[in-house]
Amino acid sequence: MHNTQRKTNNLPPPFKTKVIERISLPSKEKRKQIIKDAGYNPFLIPARDVFIDLLSDSGTSALSKEQLSLSLLSDESFAYQNGYYTFIDAIEKIIGKEFITYPLHQGRGIEALLFKGFLKRGDIVVSNAVFETTAYHIEQTGAKIVNLPVDESKDEGSDFPFKANLNLGKLQDTLKKKMDNVAFIILMLTDNNKGGQPISLKNLEEISQISKKFKIPLIIDGARFAENAYLIKEREFPKLSIKSIAKRIFSAADIFYISAKKDVLSPAGAILGIRKGIDNKKLEEKILAQEGFITHGGLSDADLMIISQGFLESLDEKYLRYRISQVRRLYNMLNSENIPVIHPCGGNGVYIISSDILPDRNFPGYEIGSAVYIEGGVRGSVFGGKFTGGKEYFRLAIPRRAYFNEHIDYAGKIIIKTIKKGKFPHLQLKESPSALGNFLARFKMESQ
Ligand code: F0G
Numbered sequence: 256m257h258n259t260q261r262k263t264n265n266l267p268p269p270f271k272t273k274v275i276e277r278i279s280l281p282s283k284e285k286r287k288q289i290i291k292d293a294g295y296n297p298f299l300i301p302a303r304d305v306f307i308d309l310l311s312d313s314g315t316s317a318l319s320k321e322q323l324s325l326s327l328l329s330d331e332s333f334a335y336q337n338g339y340y341t342f343i344d345a346i347e348k349i350i351g352k353e354f355i356t357y358p359l360h361q362g363r364g365i366e367a368l369l370f371k372g373f374l375k376r377g378d379i380v381v382s383n384a385v386f387e388t389t390a391y392h393i394e395q396t397g398a399k400i401v402n403l404p405v406d407e408s409k410d411e412g413s414d415f416p417f418k419a420n421l422n423l424g425k426l427q428d429t430l431k432k433k434m435d436n437v438a439f440i441i442l443m444l445t446d447n448n449k450g451g452q453p454i455s456l457k458n459l460e461e462i463s464q465i466s467k468k469f470k471i472p473l474i475i476d477g478a479r480f481a482e483n484a485y486l487i488k489e490r491e492f493p494k495l496s497i498k499s500i501a502k503r504i505f506s507a508a509d510i511f512y513i514s515a516k517k518d519v520l521s522p523a524g525a526i527l528g529i530r531k532g533i534d535n536k537k538l539e540e541k542i543l544a545q546e547g548f549i550t551h552g553g554l555s556d557a558d559l560m561i562i563s564q565g566f567l568e569s570l571d572e573k574y575l576r577y578r579i580s581q582v583r584r585l586y587n588m589l590n591s592e593n594i595p596v597i598h599p600c601g602g603n604g605v606y607i608i609s610s611d612i613l614p615d616r617n618f619p620g621y622e623i624g625s626a627v628y629i630e631g632g633v634r635g636s637v638f639g640g641k642f643t644g645g646k647e648y649f650r651l652a653i654p655r656r657a658y659f660n661e662h663i664d665y666a667g668k669i670i671i672k673t674i675k676k677g678k679f680p681h682l683q684l685k686e687s688p689s690a691l692g693n694f695l696a697r698f699k700m701e702s703q
Contacts, residue, residue: 266580269573270656273320280306280632287629294697295625295682297634306632307658307666312603314516314523315654322520322564329556338559339550345563346526349498349570350505354528355535357542358559359552362478362514362525363388368541369474369510369527374398378438381429381471383408383419384448385441387643389476391690398438401429408449411597411608411646416490418452419445419483421462430469439472444483444504448638449648451479451582451601453486456503463507472533475508481518482602485575497570509533517603520565520655523558574656581663582653588667594674597648604652610640612674620647621698622679630676631669641684642692 281289281304293299297310308315330337339358346356359365366389374380376397383404385393393400403425407415421442430437440462446452466473477483484500492500505511505528515524529535539549547553554562568574579602586600595611613619620637627633627649640647651666680700687696 265660266577268577268656268659269571270319278306283629286632290625290628291700294685294699295621295680296694296696296698297621297624297628297636298694299697300628300634304632305628305634307634307662307669309604309633309635309651309653309666311636312517312652312654313514314521315657316520316522316565317654317656318520318522318561319564319568319656321568322561325560325564326557329560331556334548335550336556336559338556338563341563342559345566346528349501349566350528351502352531353506354511354530356529357527357549357552358554358562359525359527359542359546360523360554362476362512362516363392364546364553365512365525365527366392368538368545369512370396370398372537372541374438377436379429379433379436380438381421381426381440383421383442383454384446385443386447386476386478387638387691387693389441389443390643403429404446408446408452411449411595414599416453416486416599417455417458418450419443419454420458421454423458423461423465426462426465430465430471434469437469437471439474439510440466441474441476443476443478445479445486445602447479447603450597450599450606451482451603452597452599453483453490453602455491456487456500457491459504459507466509472509473507475505475511476513477504477511478514478517479602480504480513481569481575482579484570485572485579486602488572497572497575501570515562515565518569518655519562520569521558521562524554524562525552526562526566527552578653578655581658581660584660584663585651585653585667588664589670592671592675594671604650606638607635607649607651607670607674608646609637609649610646613679616679616681617641618647618682618684618698619679620649621696622682623649623674625682626676626679627670627673630673631665633666633669637693640693642687642696 289304370392374396378398403422405420407413408418509530511528513526515521583600586605595608597606609619635651639645682698685697685699
C-alpha cells in the first residue's frame with residue numbers, strides 16, 4: 256500500500272442532477288466489431304457506443320444551472336460584447352489585474368499562436384513535462400524541449416507528493432550553460448503525461464525567482480490549475496485558501512494559458528494571460544488574423560459566459576474535494592488489486608502502467624484499452640509509448656461532475672476483471688500519421 260493513499264471516502268456530491276444524458280452498452284458481439292472498426296484505438300470509437308467514457312477530462316464536464324442560464328444572457332455582437340466584460344470580471348476576481356487576458360477557442364490554438372513566429376530553430380524550451388500538442392507546436396518551429404523534472408517523477412512507484420516539480424539545480428545549470436538559446440520555461444500544471452501530478456507552490460515560486468534572475472520568461476500551462484491548487488492545500492499549505500493558492504500560482508508567471516475544457520468546466524475555449532508591460536502588439540495582430548476579434552478569439556459569447564462562470568466555480572473547495580475523492584476511488588480500487596498505476600493519485604485520472612503489465616508488447620496500452628472496451632464498454636486513452644517515447648500508459652481520465660460513484664465502481668470492476676483475465680488482442684500498427692500518433696493510429700490483429 257502506498258503511504259499517501261487516503262481511505263476512499265463516500266463523499267456525496269455537493270450538487271444534484273437536473274438534466275441527464277442516457278447511456279447504453281452495446282452487446283459484446285457488437286463491441287468486438289466496433290473496436291475492430293476503430294482500428295483498436297479508443298480515440299476512434301464513436302462516443303455513442305461507449306458506456307462509461309474515461310477517454311478525456313477535456314470538454315466533458317457537466318454544466319451548472321448558472322453556466323447554462325448565463326449562456327442565454329449572451330450578446331452575440333462582433334466586438335466588446337457583454338460576455339467579454341463578464342469574462343474579464345471573473346478572471347480579475349481570481350487572478351487580479353496583473354495580466355491582459357484574451358479568450359481563445361482552445362488550448363492548442365494558443366500554443367500555435369505563442370510558439371509559431373516567436374520560437375526559432377535552435378531555441379531551447381525548458382519544462383517539467385509538456386502535453387502532446389504543446390510538444391508538437393514547439394518542435395514544429397525547430398526548437399527543442401529539455402525536460403528537467405525532479406528525479407522522483409521518474410519512479411512511478413514513488414509517493415513523492417509533487418512529481419511535477421522541476422529539478423532546480425539542473426534548471427540553474429541549464430540556464431547558465433545555454434543562456435542565449437533558452438527562449439522560455441514552460442510548466443504544465445498538473446502533469447498530464449504522468450499521473451496528473453502537481454507542482455508545489457514552493458518549487459513554482461523558486462522557479463519564478465530563477466526565471467527573473469536569468470530574465471527568461473516563465474509560461475504556465477494551467478489547464479488543471481484548480482486541481483493543482485487543491486493538492487497544494489492538501490499536501491503543502493493546509494492553512495491557505497484554494498483561491499489564494501491559485502492567485503499565487505498565476506502571479507509566478509509572465510504568461511499563462513488555460514484550456515477552459517478541463518478545470519474551467521466548459522465544453523470549449525481557453526484563456527491567455529500576458530503580464531501587463533509585455534509587448535502584446537504582435538500577439539494581438541496574430542489573434543485577430545488567425546482566431547477572431549481580440550474580445551472573443553473565435554468563441555461565441557455564450558461560450559464566454561459559460562467559461563466565466565466555470566472559472567469561478569472551479570475553485571470551490573467542496574467541489575474539488577469531491578472531484579478528487581472520485582479520482583481516488585478508482586485509484587484505490589485498482590491499487591488494492593495490485594494493478595500497476597502511477598503513484599501517488601493525481602488530480603484528473605488514474606494512469607495504468609500498461610508497459611509493466613505487458614512488457615513484451617509494442618502497444619500494450621492499446622491492447623489493454625481494446626480488451627477493457629470489449630469487456631464492459633469502458634474507454635480510456637493511451638499516452639506515451641512508441642509514439643512519444645517512454646512507457647505506455649492507459650489513462651482513465653474522470654470527467655468533472657458527470658459520473659456517479661456507481662459508474663466509477665463499474666469501470667473499476669471491468670478494468671480489474673480484464674487485467675486479471677489476461678486475454679488481450681495482439682496488435683500491430685496498420686497506419687499512423689507522422690506526429691500525434693497516439694490519437695490517430697490504427698492497428699490490426701497480428702494474424703490479420
Ligand atoms: N495542455 C494540457 C496540459 C492538456 O492536457 C491539453 C489537452 C492541452 C494543453 C491542449 O488544450 O484541448 O484545449 O486544445 N488535453 C486533453 C486531454 C486533450 O485529454 O488531456 P486543448
